Amino acid sequence: MVNSSTEASVSRDTAVQIQGVNFSYGSKQVLHDVTMDIPTKQVTAFIGPSGCGKSTLIRCINRINDRIPNARITSGSIRVHDIDIHRPDINMNELRRRVGMVFQKYNPFAKSIYENVVYGLRIAGVSKRSELDEAAEKALTSAALWNEVKDRLNSSAFGLSGGQQQRLCIARVIATEPDIVLMDEPCAALDPLATLKIEELIHELKQNYTIVIVTHNMSQATRCSDRTAFMYLGNLIEYGDTMQIFENPSNPQTEAYISGRFG
Amino acid sequence: MSNQHIFQEMDHAMGTLKEKVQLMATLTCQNIRHAIQSLLAQDLDLARMVIGDDTEVDELEVKIDQMGLDILIRFHPVATDLRAVITAMKTAHNLERISDHAVNIAKRTKKICKSQSPIEVKFIEPLFIMAEKIFNDAIFAYNQGNSELGQDLHLSDKELDAAYKEVSSSLSGQLENAGSNAENILHLILVARSIERIGDLAVNIGEDSFFLSKARDIRHEQRRNQG
Numbered sequence: 254m255v256n257s258s259t260e261a262s263v264s265r266d267t268a269v270q271i272q273g274v275n276f277s278y279g280s281k282q283v284l285h286d287v288t289m290d291i292p293t294k295q296v297t298a299f300i301g302p303s304g305c306g307k308s309t310l311i312r313c314i315n316r317i318n319d320r321i322p323n324a325r326i327t328s329g330s331i332r333v334h335d336i337d338i339h340r341p342d343i344n345m346n347e348l349r350r351r352v353g354m355v356f357q358k359y360n361p362f363a364k365s366i367y368e369n370v371v372y373g374l375r376i377a378g379v380s381k382r383s384e385l386d387e388a389a390e391k392a393l394t395s396a397a398l399w400n401e402v403k404d405r406l407n408s409s410a411f412g413l414s415g416g417q418q419q420r421l422c423i424a425r426v427i428a429t430e431p432d433i434v435l436m437d438e439p440c441a442a443l444d445p446l447a448t449l450k451i452e453e454l455i456h457e458l459k460q461n462y463t464i465v466i467v468t469h470n471m472s473q474a475t476r477c478s479d480r481t482a483f484m485y486l487g488n489l490i491e492y493g494d495t496m497q498i499f500e501n502p503s504n505p506q507t508e509a510y511i512s513g514r515f516g
Numbered sequence: 517m518s519n520q521h522i523f524q525e526m527d528h529a530m531g532t533l534k535e536k537v538q539l540m541a542t543l544t545c546q547n548i549r550h551a552i553q554s555l556l557a558q559d560l561d562l563a564r565m566v567i568g569d570d571t572e573v574d575e576l577e578v579k580i581d582q583m584g585l586d587i588l589i590r591f592h593p594v595a596t597d598l599r600a601v602i603t604a605m606k607t608a609h610n611l612e613r614i615s616d617h618a619v620n621i622a623k624r625t626k627k628i629c630k631s632q633s634p635i636e637v638k639f640i641e642p643l644f645i646m647a648e649k650i651f652n653d654a655i656f657a658y659n660q661g662n663s664e665l666g667q668d669l670h671l672s673d674k675e676l677d678a679a680y681k682e683v684s685s686s687l688s689g690q691l692e693n694a695g696s697n698a699e700n701i702l703h704l705i706l707v708a709r710s711i712e713r714i715g716d717l718a719v720n721i722g723e724d725s726f727f728l729s730k731a732r733d734i735r736h737e738q739r740r741n742q743g
Contacts, residue, residue, distance in 0.1 A: 471592070471594070472592055499594045500594070500595060500598070500599075501595060501731035502595055508596065511594050511595060512521065512593065512594055512595055512596065513521045513522050513591075514520060514521050514522065515522065
Protein backbone atom coordinates (compact mmCIF):
# COMPACT_ATOMS: atom_id res chain seq x y z
CA MET A 254 0.00 0.00 0.00
CA VAL A 255 2.91 2.32 0.75
CA ASN A 256 6.37 2.49 -0.64
CA SER A 257 8.23 2.87 2.62
CA SER A 258 8.80 0.23 5.25
CA THR A 259 8.63 2.63 8.14
CA GLU A 260 5.44 1.04 9.45
CA ALA A 261 6.68 -2.52 9.54
CA SER A 262 5.57 -3.30 13.09
CA VAL A 263 2.52 -5.19 11.86
CA SER A 264 0.32 -6.65 14.52
CA ARG A 265 -0.01 -10.30 13.61
CA ASP A 266 -3.32 -10.82 15.35
CA THR A 267 -5.10 -7.68 14.25
CA ALA A 268 -5.93 -7.11 10.60
CA VAL A 269 -7.80 -3.83 10.98
CA GLN A 270 -7.61 -1.31 13.80
CA ILE A 271 -10.43 1.21 13.81
CA GLN A 272 -9.77 3.97 16.29
CA GLY A 273 -12.25 6.70 17.24
CA VAL A 274 -13.73 6.97 13.75
CA ASN A 275 -16.32 9.68 13.10
CA PHE A 276 -17.74 9.75 9.59
CA SER A 277 -20.10 12.16 7.87
CA TYR A 278 -22.00 12.43 4.62
CA GLY A 279 -21.82 16.22 4.28
CA SER A 280 -23.24 17.62 7.50
CA LYS A 281 -24.88 14.34 8.49
CA GLN A 282 -22.73 12.37 10.89
CA VAL A 283 -23.35 8.63 10.49
CA LEU A 284 -20.55 7.05 12.54
CA HIS A 285 -19.78 8.15 16.07
CA ASP A 286 -16.42 7.42 17.66
CA VAL A 287 -16.20 3.81 16.47
CA THR A 288 -13.28 1.87 17.89
CA MET A 289 -12.65 -1.82 17.25
CA ASP A 290 -9.93 -4.30 16.32
CA ILE A 291 -10.75 -6.85 13.63
CA PRO A 292 -8.72 -10.05 14.09
CA THR A 293 -6.81 -11.72 11.26
CA LYS A 294 -8.12 -14.88 9.62
CA GLN A 295 -11.40 -14.77 11.42
CA VAL A 296 -14.87 -13.81 10.29
CA THR A 297 -16.25 -10.63 11.83
CA ALA A 298 -19.93 -9.86 11.31
CA PHE A 299 -21.50 -6.40 11.48
CA ILE A 300 -25.16 -6.52 12.44
CA GLY A 301 -27.72 -3.81 13.16
CA PRO A 302 -30.86 -2.24 11.74
CA SER A 303 -30.84 -0.48 8.37
CA GLY A 304 -29.13 2.87 8.51
CA CYS A 305 -27.04 2.03 11.59
CA GLY A 306 -23.78 2.62 9.74
CA LYS A 307 -22.50 -0.92 9.26
CA SER A 308 -22.15 -0.65 5.46
CA THR A 309 -20.56 2.78 5.83
CA LEU A 310 -18.05 1.35 8.28
CA ILE A 311 -17.13 -1.63 6.12
CA ARG A 312 -16.69 0.72 3.15
CA CYS A 313 -14.28 2.84 5.16
CA ILE A 314 -11.87 -0.10 5.40
CA ASN A 315 -10.96 0.05 1.71
CA ARG A 316 -11.85 3.75 1.33
CA ILE A 317 -14.53 3.02 -1.20
CA ASN A 318 -16.57 5.81 0.44
CA ASP A 319 -14.01 8.25 -0.98
CA ARG A 320 -15.92 8.06 -4.25
CA ILE A 321 -18.97 9.72 -2.67
CA PRO A 322 -18.82 13.54 -2.73
CA ASN A 323 -18.63 15.12 0.74
CA ALA A 324 -18.32 11.73 2.41
CA ARG A 325 -15.37 11.68 4.77
CA ILE A 326 -13.88 10.48 8.02
CA THR A 327 -13.87 13.63 10.15
CA SER A 328 -11.67 12.20 12.87
CA GLY A 329 -10.08 8.96 13.97
CA SER A 330 -7.98 6.47 12.06
CA ILE A 331 -8.11 3.10 10.34
CA ARG A 332 -5.02 0.96 10.10
CA VAL A 333 -4.82 -2.14 7.93
CA HIS A 334 -2.06 -4.42 9.12
CA ASP A 335 -0.74 -1.47 11.09
CA ILE A 336 -0.62 0.88 8.12
CA ASP A 337 -2.70 4.07 8.28
CA ILE A 338 -4.87 3.89 5.17
CA HIS A 339 -5.24 7.67 5.09
CA ARG A 340 -1.54 8.36 4.73
CA PRO A 341 -0.95 10.73 1.85
CA ASP A 342 1.37 8.24 0.13
CA ILE A 343 -1.12 5.38 0.20
CA ASN A 344 -1.54 3.61 -3.12
CA MET A 345 -5.30 3.26 -3.54
CA ASN A 346 -5.09 0.47 -6.12
CA GLU A 347 -2.85 -1.52 -3.81
CA LEU A 348 -5.16 -0.85 -0.83
CA ARG A 349 -8.16 -2.14 -2.76
CA ARG A 350 -6.19 -5.15 -3.97
CA ARG A 351 -5.27 -6.03 -0.41
CA VAL A 352 -8.77 -5.24 0.86
CA GLY A 353 -11.16 -6.78 -1.66
CA MET A 354 -14.90 -6.33 -1.65
CA VAL A 355 -17.96 -8.38 -2.54
CA PHE A 356 -21.29 -6.59 -2.86
CA GLN A 357 -24.91 -7.42 -2.14
CA LYS A 358 -25.89 -7.68 -5.79
CA TYR A 359 -23.50 -9.90 -7.65
CA ASN A 360 -21.90 -7.84 -10.34
CA PRO A 361 -19.87 -9.88 -12.83
CA PHE A 362 -18.56 -7.94 -15.81
CA ALA A 363 -19.99 -8.51 -19.29
CA LYS A 364 -17.14 -10.83 -20.05
CA SER A 365 -16.36 -14.53 -19.97
CA ILE A 366 -16.04 -16.42 -16.70
CA TYR A 367 -12.28 -16.60 -17.23
CA GLU A 368 -11.89 -12.90 -17.99
CA ASN A 369 -13.90 -11.98 -14.91
CA VAL A 370 -11.54 -13.93 -12.67
CA VAL A 371 -8.31 -12.59 -14.18
CA TYR A 372 -9.59 -9.03 -14.54
CA GLY A 373 -7.77 -7.73 -11.48
CA LEU A 374 -4.55 -9.46 -12.48
CA ARG A 375 -4.65 -7.95 -15.96
CA ILE A 376 -5.15 -4.49 -14.39
CA ALA A 377 -2.13 -5.22 -12.22
CA GLY A 378 -0.10 -5.93 -15.37
CA VAL A 379 -0.03 -9.69 -15.44
CA SER A 380 -0.24 -10.86 -19.04
CA LYS A 381 1.48 -14.23 -19.17
CA ARG A 382 -1.17 -16.78 -20.13
CA SER A 383 0.13 -19.62 -17.96
CA GLU A 384 0.24 -17.32 -14.94
CA LEU A 385 -3.34 -16.16 -15.56
CA ASP A 386 -4.53 -19.73 -16.12
CA GLU A 387 -2.98 -20.89 -12.89
CA ALA A 388 -4.44 -17.96 -10.94
CA ALA A 389 -7.89 -18.48 -12.48
CA GLU A 390 -7.98 -22.16 -11.56
CA LYS A 391 -6.72 -21.45 -8.05
CA ALA A 392 -9.25 -18.68 -7.44
CA LEU A 393 -12.16 -20.62 -8.89
CA THR A 394 -11.19 -23.67 -6.84
CA SER A 395 -10.99 -21.55 -3.69
CA ALA A 396 -14.40 -20.13 -4.51
CA ALA A 397 -15.78 -23.67 -4.86
CA LEU A 398 -16.70 -22.97 -8.48
CA TRP A 399 -13.99 -24.69 -10.52
CA ASN A 400 -15.75 -28.03 -10.96
CA GLU A 401 -18.93 -26.27 -12.10
CA VAL A 402 -17.32 -24.00 -14.70
CA LYS A 403 -14.03 -25.58 -15.79
CA ASP A 404 -15.55 -26.77 -19.08
CA ARG A 405 -17.07 -23.41 -19.97
CA LEU A 406 -14.53 -20.84 -18.88
CA ASN A 407 -15.03 -18.85 -22.07
CA SER A 408 -18.82 -18.66 -21.70
CA SER A 409 -20.46 -15.46 -20.54
CA ALA A 410 -20.56 -14.97 -16.78
CA PHE A 411 -24.20 -13.98 -17.14
CA GLY A 412 -25.08 -17.58 -17.98
CA LEU A 413 -24.33 -18.65 -14.41
CA SER A 414 -26.94 -18.89 -11.68
CA GLY A 415 -27.15 -16.12 -9.07
CA GLY A 416 -25.22 -18.11 -6.50
CA GLN A 417 -22.57 -19.03 -9.07
CA GLN A 418 -22.26 -15.39 -10.14
CA GLN A 419 -21.70 -14.35 -6.53
CA ARG A 420 -19.04 -17.06 -6.10
CA LEU A 421 -17.48 -15.82 -9.34
CA CYS A 422 -17.29 -12.34 -7.83
CA ILE A 423 -15.61 -13.85 -4.77
CA ALA A 424 -13.17 -15.67 -7.09
CA ARG A 425 -12.48 -12.37 -8.85
CA VAL A 426 -11.59 -10.79 -5.51
CA ILE A 427 -9.39 -13.59 -4.23
CA ALA A 428 -7.56 -13.96 -7.57
CA THR A 429 -5.67 -10.82 -6.62
CA GLU A 430 -4.63 -12.45 -3.33
CA PRO A 431 -6.03 -9.92 -0.88
CA ASP A 432 -5.44 -10.04 2.88
CA ILE A 433 -8.95 -8.98 3.74
CA VAL A 434 -12.28 -9.67 2.03
CA LEU A 435 -15.16 -7.31 2.81
CA MET A 436 -18.62 -8.70 2.12
CA ASP A 437 -21.60 -6.36 2.16
CA GLU A 438 -24.70 -8.56 2.49
CA PRO A 439 -23.28 -11.12 0.04
CA CYS A 440 -26.29 -13.43 0.26
CA ALA A 441 -29.09 -10.87 0.24
CA ALA A 442 -30.08 -11.73 -3.33
CA LEU A 443 -29.58 -15.49 -3.09
CA ASP A 444 -31.86 -18.44 -2.34
CA PRO A 445 -31.27 -20.52 0.84
CA LEU A 446 -29.13 -23.20 -0.83
CA ALA A 447 -26.94 -20.68 -2.67
CA THR A 448 -26.66 -18.84 0.64
CA LEU A 449 -25.44 -21.98 2.39
CA LYS A 450 -22.81 -22.50 -0.33
CA ILE A 451 -21.52 -18.96 0.21
CA GLU A 452 -21.49 -19.52 3.97
CA GLU A 453 -19.54 -22.76 3.52
CA LEU A 454 -17.16 -20.85 1.26
CA ILE A 455 -16.71 -18.15 3.92
CA HIS A 456 -15.86 -20.89 6.41
CA GLU A 457 -13.20 -22.24 4.02
CA LEU A 458 -11.83 -18.82 3.07
CA LYS A 459 -11.12 -17.78 6.63
CA GLN A 460 -8.22 -20.24 6.68
CA ASN A 461 -6.40 -17.76 4.44
CA TYR A 462 -8.23 -14.46 4.61
CA THR A 463 -9.65 -12.04 7.12
CA ILE A 464 -13.34 -11.66 6.37
CA VAL A 465 -15.67 -8.87 7.40
CA ILE A 466 -19.32 -9.42 6.58
CA VAL A 467 -22.32 -7.14 6.87
CA THR A 468 -25.51 -9.14 7.31
CA HIS A 469 -29.12 -8.65 8.27
CA ASN A 470 -29.45 -12.38 8.73
CA MET A 471 -28.88 -13.16 12.39
CA SER A 472 -28.67 -16.90 11.77
CA GLN A 473 -26.02 -16.24 9.16
CA ALA A 474 -24.00 -14.22 11.66
CA THR A 475 -24.18 -17.07 14.19
CA ARG A 476 -23.28 -19.71 11.60
CA CYS A 477 -20.46 -17.85 9.90
CA SER A 478 -18.75 -15.46 12.22
CA ASP A 479 -16.26 -15.69 15.06
CA ARG A 480 -16.87 -12.13 16.23
CA THR A 481 -19.97 -9.98 15.99
CA ALA A 482 -20.34 -6.21 16.21
CA PHE A 483 -23.77 -4.73 16.87
CA MET A 484 -24.25 -1.18 15.61
CA TYR A 485 -27.11 1.23 16.22
CA LEU A 486 -27.52 4.84 15.09
CA GLY A 487 -23.88 5.01 14.04
CA ASN A 488 -22.56 3.75 17.36
CA LEU A 489 -20.82 0.48 18.04
CA ILE A 490 -23.02 -0.81 20.85
CA GLU A 491 -21.37 -4.15 21.53
CA TYR A 492 -18.56 -6.17 20.01
CA GLY A 493 -17.51 -9.61 21.14
CA ASP A 494 -17.33 -13.32 20.45
CA THR A 495 -20.33 -14.35 18.40
CA MET A 496 -21.39 -17.04 20.86
CA GLN A 497 -21.29 -14.54 23.74
CA ILE A 498 -23.27 -11.97 21.76
CA PHE A 499 -26.02 -14.46 20.90
CA GLU A 500 -26.03 -16.39 24.19
CA ASN A 501 -25.59 -13.61 26.70
CA PRO A 502 -25.14 -10.12 25.30
CA SER A 503 -23.88 -7.53 27.76
CA ASN A 504 -25.92 -4.64 26.43
CA PRO A 505 -29.74 -4.60 26.69
CA GLN A 506 -29.95 -2.93 23.25
CA THR A 507 -28.05 -5.84 21.71
CA GLU A 508 -30.36 -8.33 23.43
CA ALA A 509 -33.42 -6.38 22.23
CA TYR A 510 -32.18 -6.35 18.64
CA ILE A 511 -31.06 -9.97 18.32
CA SER A 512 -34.19 -11.31 20.01
CA GLY A 513 -36.56 -9.22 17.90
CA ARG A 514 -37.74 -6.84 20.60
CA PHE A 515 -36.40 -3.68 19.02
CA GLY A 516 -38.33 -0.47 18.57
CA MET B 517 -35.54 -3.23 26.56
CA SER B 518 -39.10 -3.80 25.45
CA ASN B 519 -40.50 -7.03 26.86
CA GLN B 520 -42.52 -7.69 23.74
CA HIS B 521 -41.23 -9.24 20.56
CA ILE B 522 -42.03 -7.47 17.30
CA PHE B 523 -43.42 -10.81 16.17
CA GLN B 524 -46.08 -11.16 18.87
CA GLU B 525 -46.79 -14.77 18.01
CA MET B 526 -43.44 -15.51 19.67
CA ASP B 527 -44.58 -13.83 22.90
CA HIS B 528 -47.69 -15.97 22.83
CA ALA B 529 -45.70 -19.18 22.26
CA MET B 530 -43.14 -18.35 24.97
CA GLY B 531 -45.92 -17.41 27.40
CA THR B 532 -47.83 -20.61 26.75
CA LEU B 533 -44.66 -22.66 27.24
CA LYS B 534 -44.03 -21.11 30.65
CA GLU B 535 -47.67 -21.57 31.66
CA LYS B 536 -47.43 -25.28 30.82
CA VAL B 537 -44.31 -25.64 32.97
CA GLN B 538 -46.08 -23.85 35.83
CA LEU B 539 -49.09 -26.13 35.46
CA MET B 540 -46.80 -29.15 35.44
CA ALA B 541 -45.06 -27.86 38.59
CA THR B 542 -48.44 -27.43 40.33
CA LEU B 543 -49.51 -30.98 39.44
CA THR B 544 -46.14 -32.40 40.47
CA CYS B 545 -46.29 -30.56 43.78
CA GLN B 546 -49.78 -31.96 44.33
CA ASN B 547 -48.59 -35.47 43.49
CA ILE B 548 -45.72 -35.50 45.95
CA ARG B 549 -47.98 -34.07 48.69
CA HIS B 550 -50.65 -36.66 48.02
CA ALA B 551 -48.03 -39.39 47.95
CA ILE B 552 -46.70 -38.55 51.38
CA GLN B 553 -50.22 -37.98 52.74
CA SER B 554 -51.22 -41.42 51.48
CA LEU B 555 -48.24 -42.90 53.32
CA LEU B 556 -48.84 -41.03 56.57
CA ALA B 557 -52.57 -41.79 56.56
CA GLN B 558 -52.11 -45.28 55.07
CA ASP B 559 -54.69 -44.17 52.49
CA LEU B 560 -54.86 -46.71 49.68
CA ASP B 561 -57.25 -44.66 47.53
CA LEU B 562 -55.04 -41.59 47.68
CA ALA B 563 -52.02 -43.72 46.74
CA ARG B 564 -53.94 -45.03 43.72
CA MET B 565 -54.86 -41.46 42.77
CA VAL B 566 -51.17 -40.42 42.77
CA ILE B 567 -50.33 -43.24 40.40
CA GLY B 568 -53.20 -42.22 38.09
CA ASP B 569 -52.40 -38.50 38.19
CA ASP B 570 -48.83 -39.11 37.05
CA THR B 571 -50.12 -39.71 33.52
CA GLU B 572 -51.06 -36.05 33.17
CA VAL B 573 -47.57 -35.00 34.25
CA ASP B 574 -46.02 -37.40 31.72
CA GLU B 575 -48.20 -35.98 28.97
CA LEU B 576 -47.27 -32.43 29.90
CA GLU B 577 -43.58 -33.28 29.61
CA VAL B 578 -44.13 -34.52 26.08
CA LYS B 579 -46.23 -31.44 25.28
CA ILE B 580 -43.61 -29.04 26.65
CA ASP B 581 -40.84 -30.74 24.66
CA GLN B 582 -42.92 -30.44 21.50
CA MET B 583 -43.71 -26.77 22.18
CA GLY B 584 -40.04 -26.04 22.88
CA LEU B 585 -39.04 -27.76 19.65
CA ASP B 586 -41.67 -25.77 17.72
CA ILE B 587 -40.34 -22.50 19.15
CA LEU B 588 -36.75 -23.43 18.25
CA ILE B 589 -37.78 -24.23 14.69
CA ARG B 590 -40.18 -21.34 14.12
CA PHE B 591 -38.60 -18.43 15.95
CA HIS B 592 -34.87 -19.25 16.27
CA PRO B 593 -34.68 -17.77 19.78
CA VAL B 594 -31.38 -16.40 21.05
CA ALA B 595 -29.98 -15.13 24.35
CA THR B 596 -32.62 -14.99 27.14
CA ASP B 597 -35.32 -16.47 24.89
CA LEU B 598 -33.12 -19.44 24.00
CA ARG B 599 -32.26 -20.05 27.65
CA ALA B 600 -35.96 -19.81 28.53
CA VAL B 601 -36.83 -22.57 26.04
CA ILE B 602 -33.96 -24.82 27.12
CA THR B 603 -34.75 -24.26 30.81
CA ALA B 604 -38.46 -24.98 30.29
CA MET B 605 -37.65 -28.30 28.62
CA LYS B 606 -35.11 -29.29 31.28
CA THR B 607 -37.44 -28.25 34.11
CA ALA B 608 -40.23 -30.33 32.60
CA HIS B 609 -37.87 -33.33 32.53
CA ASN B 610 -36.95 -32.85 36.19
CA LEU B 611 -40.62 -32.42 37.17
CA GLU B 612 -41.51 -35.62 35.39
CA ARG B 613 -38.86 -37.48 37.35
CA ILE B 614 -40.04 -35.90 40.61
CA SER B 615 -43.58 -37.06 39.87
CA ASP B 616 -42.18 -40.54 39.19
CA HIS B 617 -40.79 -40.52 42.71
CA ALA B 618 -44.24 -39.57 44.00
CA VAL B 619 -45.48 -42.68 42.19
CA ASN B 620 -42.69 -44.75 43.77
CA ILE B 621 -43.79 -43.54 47.21
CA ALA B 622 -47.43 -44.30 46.40
CA LYS B 623 -46.54 -47.83 45.22
CA ARG B 624 -44.61 -48.49 48.44
CA THR B 625 -47.58 -47.10 50.40
CA LYS B 626 -49.91 -49.55 48.66
CA LYS B 627 -47.66 -52.43 49.65
CA ILE B 628 -47.40 -51.22 53.24
CA CYS B 629 -51.20 -50.82 53.40
CA LYS B 630 -51.73 -54.33 52.13
CA SER B 631 -49.27 -55.93 54.56
CA GLN B 632 -50.51 -57.45 57.81
CA SER B 633 -47.80 -55.83 59.94
CA PRO B 634 -48.43 -52.28 61.18
CA ILE B 635 -45.43 -49.94 61.02
CA GLU B 636 -44.64 -46.47 62.31
CA VAL B 637 -44.17 -44.01 59.40
CA LYS B 638 -44.50 -40.59 61.06
CA PHE B 639 -40.70 -40.08 61.28
CA ILE B 640 -40.62 -39.82 57.45
CA GLU B 641 -42.60 -36.56 57.54
CA PRO B 642 -39.75 -34.17 58.55
CA LEU B 643 -37.67 -35.54 55.68
CA PHE B 644 -40.53 -34.80 53.30
CA ILE B 645 -41.06 -31.30 54.68
CA MET B 646 -37.40 -30.51 53.91
CA ALA B 647 -37.70 -31.89 50.36
CA GLU B 648 -40.97 -30.07 49.77
CA LYS B 649 -39.42 -26.76 50.79
CA ILE B 650 -36.53 -27.27 48.37
CA PHE B 651 -39.04 -28.13 45.66
CA ASN B 652 -41.18 -25.04 46.36
CA ASP B 653 -38.12 -22.79 46.45
CA ALA B 654 -36.92 -24.26 43.13
CA ILE B 655 -40.26 -23.54 41.48
CA PHE B 656 -40.30 -20.04 42.96
CA ALA B 657 -36.77 -19.46 41.61
CA TYR B 658 -37.91 -20.63 38.17
CA ASN B 659 -41.11 -18.58 38.14
CA GLN B 660 -39.61 -15.38 39.52
CA GLY B 661 -36.13 -15.61 37.98
CA ASN B 662 -34.66 -15.62 41.49
CA SER B 663 -31.13 -16.74 40.70
CA GLU B 664 -29.80 -16.40 44.25
CA LEU B 665 -32.44 -18.73 45.61
CA GLY B 666 -31.79 -21.17 42.77
CA GLN B 667 -28.08 -21.12 43.50
CA ASP B 668 -28.46 -21.66 47.27
CA LEU B 669 -30.72 -24.71 47.10
CA HIS B 670 -27.79 -27.08 47.29
CA LEU B 671 -27.22 -25.89 50.88
CA SER B 672 -30.70 -27.02 51.92
CA ASP B 673 -30.16 -30.22 49.95
CA LYS B 674 -27.07 -30.99 52.01
CA GLU B 675 -29.21 -30.85 55.13
CA LEU B 676 -31.75 -33.13 53.47
CA ASP B 677 -28.98 -35.56 52.50
CA ALA B 678 -27.75 -35.67 56.10
CA ALA B 679 -31.27 -36.25 57.41
CA TYR B 680 -31.83 -38.99 54.80
CA LYS B 681 -28.63 -40.75 55.81
CA GLU B 682 -29.74 -40.68 59.43
CA VAL B 683 -33.19 -42.10 58.63
CA SER B 684 -31.80 -44.66 56.23
CA SER B 685 -29.16 -45.78 58.69
CA SER B 686 -31.70 -46.06 61.49
CA LEU B 687 -34.05 -48.15 59.32
CA SER B 688 -31.21 -50.37 58.15
CA GLY B 689 -30.27 -50.96 61.76
CA GLN B 690 -33.78 -52.18 62.51
CA LEU B 691 -33.80 -54.64 59.62
CA GLU B 692 -31.98 -57.48 61.35
CA ASN B 693 -34.52 -57.87 64.14
CA ALA B 694 -37.57 -56.72 62.19
CA GLY B 695 -39.03 -60.15 61.64
CA SER B 696 -42.25 -59.86 59.67
CA ASN B 697 -41.79 -56.07 59.34
CA ALA B 698 -38.56 -56.35 57.36
CA GLU B 699 -40.33 -55.89 54.08
CA ASN B 700 -42.10 -52.74 55.26
CA ILE B 701 -38.82 -51.34 56.55
CA LEU B 702 -37.32 -51.92 53.11
CA HIS B 703 -40.28 -50.04 51.61
CA LEU B 704 -39.65 -47.13 53.95
CA ILE B 705 -35.94 -47.07 53.08
CA LEU B 706 -36.95 -46.73 49.42
CA VAL B 707 -39.53 -44.04 50.30
CA ALA B 708 -36.79 -42.09 52.09
CA ARG B 709 -34.57 -42.58 49.06
CA SER B 710 -37.29 -41.16 46.77
CA ILE B 711 -37.69 -38.13 49.03
CA GLU B 712 -33.95 -37.54 48.93
CA ARG B 713 -34.00 -37.79 45.11
CA ILE B 714 -36.85 -35.25 44.96
CA GLY B 715 -34.49 -32.84 46.72
CA ASP B 716 -31.71 -33.56 44.19
CA LEU B 717 -34.02 -33.01 41.22
CA ALA B 718 -35.37 -29.78 42.74
CA VAL B 719 -31.77 -28.57 43.06
CA ASN B 720 -31.39 -29.25 39.32
CA ILE B 721 -34.37 -26.97 38.67
CA GLY B 722 -32.77 -24.29 40.85
CA GLU B 723 -29.51 -24.56 38.92
CA ASP B 724 -31.34 -24.29 35.62
CA SER B 725 -33.18 -21.22 36.96
CA PHE B 726 -29.82 -19.67 37.72
CA PHE B 727 -28.72 -20.42 34.14
CA LEU B 728 -31.90 -18.82 32.86
CA SER B 729 -31.28 -15.59 34.78
CA LYS B 730 -27.50 -15.32 34.67
CA ALA B 731 -26.45 -17.34 31.60
CA ARG B 732 -23.95 -19.28 33.69
CA ASP B 733 -23.94 -23.03 34.21
CA ILE B 734 -23.40 -23.71 37.92
CA ARG B 735 -23.88 -27.47 37.75
CA HIS B 736 -21.00 -29.33 39.43
CA GLU B 737 -19.32 -25.95 39.84
CA GLN B 738 -17.70 -26.80 43.15
CA ARG B 739 -16.11 -29.93 41.72
CA ARG B 740 -15.01 -28.10 38.56
CA ASN B 741 -13.44 -25.31 40.60
CA GLN B 742 -11.56 -27.82 42.71
CA GLY B 743 -10.34 -29.60 39.58
